[in-house]
Every structure is written in C-alpha cells, then in structure tokens.
Amino acid sequence: MREALSLAREAAAAGEVPVGAVIVKDGVVVGRGHNRPVGGRDPTAHAEVIALRDAAERIGNYRLVDCVLYVTLEPCAMCAGAIMNARISRVVFGAADPKSGACGSVVDLFAENRLNHHATVVGGVMAQESADLLQDFFSVRCRISGHA
Numbered sequence: 001m002r003e004a005l006s007l008a009r010e011a012a013a014a015g016e017v018p019v020g021a022v023i024v025k026d027g028v029v030v031g032r033g034h035n036r037p038v039g040g041r042d043p044t045a046h047a048e049v050i051a052l053r054d055a056a057e058r059i060g061n062y063r064l065v066d067c068v069l070y071v072t073l074e075p076c077a078m079c080a081g082a083i084m085n086a087r088i089s090r091v092v093f094g095a096a097d098p099k100s101g102a103c104g105s106v107v108d109l110f111a112e113n114r115l116n117h118h119a120t121v122v123g124g125v126m127a128q129e130s131a132d133l134l135q136d137f138f139s140v141r142c143r144i145s146g147h148a
Contacts, residue, residue, distance in 0.1 A: 001070050001072070001092065001094060001125050001126045002126075003020070003022045003029060003032070003070075004020040004021055004022050004047075004070045004071055004072050004094070005020060005072055005094075005126065005129055005130065005133065006020065007020025007021065007022070007032060007033065007034040007047065008020035008034060008035075008047070008072045008130070008133050009133065010034050011034035011035040011036070011047070012133065012136075012137050014034075014036075014039055015038060015039070016034065016035040016036055016037070016038055016039060017035050017134070017137065018034075018035070018072070018133040018134060018137050019034065019035045019046065019047040019071065019072050019073045019134075020032075020033070020034045020035075020047050020071070020072050021033045021034070021047035021048045021050070021051040021069060021070065021071040021072070022051060022069075022070050022071075023051050023052065023054070023055040023064060023067050023068070023069050023070075023088070024067065024068045024070065025055075025059070025064070025066060025067045025068075026066075030054075030055045030058050030059055030064075030067065031051040031052060031053075031054040031055025031056075031058065031064075031067075032050075032051055032054055033046075033047045033048065033049070033050025033051035033052075033053070033054060034047045034050070035047050036050060044078065046075075046076065046078065046079050047071060047072070047073075048069060048071050048075055048079040048082065048083060049078075049079060049082050051069065051071075052064065052069075052082055052083070052086050052088075055067065055086075056086070062085075062086060063086065063087045064086045064087060064088050065087050065089065066089055067086075067088050067089060067090075068088070068089065068090040068091075068092060069083060069088050069090070069091050069092070069119075070092045070093075070125075071091070071092070071093050071094070072093070072094040072095065072126075072130040072133065073093060073094060073095050073097055073130060073134065074093045074095065074096050074097040074101035074102070074103050074104075074105055074123060075091065075093065075101070075102055075103060076097070076100045076101070076102055077100070077102040077107065077109060079102070080102040080103065080109040080110065081109070083119060084109070084110075084115060084116075084117040084118075084119070085117075087117055088119050089119055089120065090119055090120045090121075090122070091103065091110070091119050091120070091121045091122070092121075092122045092123075092125050093121075093122075093123050093124075093125065093130075094123075094124070094125055094126050094127050094129065094130030094131070095127050095130040095131040095134060096123060096124070096127070103121045103123060104121070104123065
C-alpha cells in the first residue's frame with residue numbers, strides 16, 4: 001500500500017486525482033498505475049485499470065489469477081468490473097468512496113452472487129493516509145478555483 005500511496009502522490013503532482021494502485025503476485029509487484037484520465041484524455045485511465053494493463057503485459061495474460069490489487073481508494077463500478085474480468089483474487093483498498101465506491105460504499109459488486117467472479121475485499125488499509133492525500137488535493141483545488 002505504501003507504493004500505491006507513492007503512485008497517488010505522482011498523480012497529484014501531475015494534476016490528477018491522487019489514486020495509486022499496484023498489483024502483486026507471489027510477493028512481487030507486477031503492475032503499477034496512477035490516475036491519468038485528465039492528462040491522457042481517457043475516462044478509463046483510472047489507477048486500477050492502468051495497473052491491470054501493466055500487470056497483464058508483464059505476465060503475458062489478461063487473467064491475473066492469484067494476484068492482489070492494492071489501491072488507495074475504493075474501486076468504482078468500472079474498475080470493479082475490470083478487476084473481476086482480470087480474475088484478481090484479492091482487493092485491498094485504503095479510503096472508502098462514499099460517492100462511487102463499488103466495494104460496499106454505494107454498491108458491492110464483489111458480493112453480487114449473479115456475477116461469475118468474486119475477489120476477497122479488504123478496506124481501510126492505510127485509510128487515513130489515503131484520505132489525507134485526497135482531501136489535501138481537493139482543498140488546494142477549491143482554494144485555487146475560489147470554491148472554498
């Protein structure tokens with residue numbers, strides 16, 4: 001999770017919402033990503049999706065069986081779907097997302113029995129550090145835009 005937080009800081013430095021993600025297999029980081037939708041002009045360029053693409057490329061398979069995803073913010077529905085399609089076995093996230101979280105905050109797609117893949121989900125790991133990054137990022141943006 002510390003590496004995911006470092007990637008989140010890179011996102012913030014680039015003007016992106018500070019979310020970072022890493023994928024680990026057998027104790028080795030095989031995928032990394034941070035948010036890039038603004039700079040990449042790509043609405044799908046969330047940290048999780050970028051980390052999934054990186055890991056799939058490195059492993060040589062889109063199925064990331066026995067991998068763990070660490071991400072600083074609870075995944076949204078789009079990312080949860082990508083995580084399921086990749087067959088990630090475990091998702092560990094930092095801060096909950098009360099506006100779009102798909103691991104229990106708004107919906108819990110991983111608990112939906114009608115879906116064909118279910119990852120184990122653990123939330124709240126280094127939640128305060130993750131939330132602080134987000135809060136600092138948005139408080140600066142609000143001051144700059146005059147919406148404080």
